[in-house]
Amino acid sequence: MFITRIAPSPTGDFHLGTARTAYFNWLAARASGGRFLLRIDDTDLARNNEASVGVIHDCMxxxxxxxxxxxxxxxRLDRYRDVAADLVTRGRAVVADNGAILMKDGQSTPWTDRISGLQAVGQAHDALARNQVLIKADGMPVYHFASVVDDIDMGVNLVIRGIDHLTNTFRHSAIYAAxxxxxxxxxxxxxxxxxGRKMSKRDGAASLLGYRDAGIDPDAMLNFLLxxxxxxxxxxKSMAVIGRDRALGLFLDGGRMKNSPAAFDAAKLASYDRKYKAARRDLAAPAP
Incomplete structure (x- = not known):
């Protein structure tokens, strides 16, 4: 049974990469009879936009x-500060002169990625983890620390995310160990x-609500993301269309996730959209 989560930040549009991450974590949780959580990562006070919280809910x-x-x-700010203070008490973190709390001699641990296999710890990884900041001088938690505390408290046991977070996992492994x-x-x-470049929030085509407003079928979007x-x-050919019910039966044991880049193909999305809309029309048509 998997407990998974999606953790968007309310700092802009809900983009395709976030939507894919949400769907994959939803599939893993639902296919295994587990739980799927929504966490709003809103500790970046300078960039938070309350309207973006509504966008997140609208997209989901x-x-x-x-x-x-x-x-x-x-x-949960008090929770993060209490956990950091306990690490200081146990000698696993220290308070800097400016009031920030830093890990003390943290060490990354090897881990196995479900897609890429064993991830060995290198010197660069250990350097990232060793004295990383947990609580900033202004009292706010760093993303890495808050994320780990949340996942521990909520019982999250599977994290599916983009490969751009791979290095972060070495930081996180040290916090889990501490x-x-x-x-x-x-x-x-x-x-x-x-x-040929990473799709980002700055790409107009990346905004999920833009597709909703253009009339794209949501199940076509899920098939495209899958x-x-x-x-x-x-x-x-039997796998040309995979709706969410079929995806639930296949996701964990009938296929595999990939770490290779995926090219955004607008024509493919349009093709899925036509197929799903045609299927809906057929279902709605009166019997002869």
Whole structure:
């Protein structure tokens, strides 16, 4: 049974990469009879936009990705500070002259990615983890620390995210070790690419609500997202269309996630959209 989460920041549009991450984590949780959580990472006070919180909920609703619990990191600030203070008490963190709390001699641990296999610790990884900041001088938690504390508290045991977070996992492994907590499983997906570069929030086509407002079928979008990072074990004509119910049966054991880059293909999305809309029209048509 997997407990998974999606953790968007309310700092801009909900983009395709976030939507794919949400769908994959939803599939893993639902296919295993587990739980799927929505966490709003809103500790960046300077960049938070309350309207973006609404966008996050709108996107999840449009895609039909129901979640079992929702929480905001801004409601848990005392928890992060208490955990950091306990690490100081136990000699695993120190308070700097400016009041920030830093890890003391933290060490990354090897871990196995569900896609890429064993990840050995190198000197550069240990350097990132050793004296990393946990609580900033202004009292706010660093993303890496808050994320780990949340995942431990919520029982998250599988984290599916983009491969751009791969290095972060070495930081996080040191925090898990300092907190005497087991590592969850990790799976790092290849990035979605547009014209040979990583697709980002700055790309107009990346905004999910733009597709909703253009009338794209939400199930067509999910099928499109699924195939940009996952493939069935037997990929033939019978797999041309994979709706969410079928994806639930296939996701964990009938295929595998991929760490290779996935090219954004607008024509492919349009093709899925036509197929799903045609299927809906056929279902709605009166019987002869």
């Amino acid at each position: 609703t449009w895609l039909g990705l129901d979640h079992d619990a929702t929480f905001r990191q801004s409601d 907190l005497d907590a087991p590592l969850p499983e990790f799976a790092h997906l290849g990035l979605i690419m547009l014209d 195939r940009m990072g996952w493939g069935p074990a037997k990929d033939d």
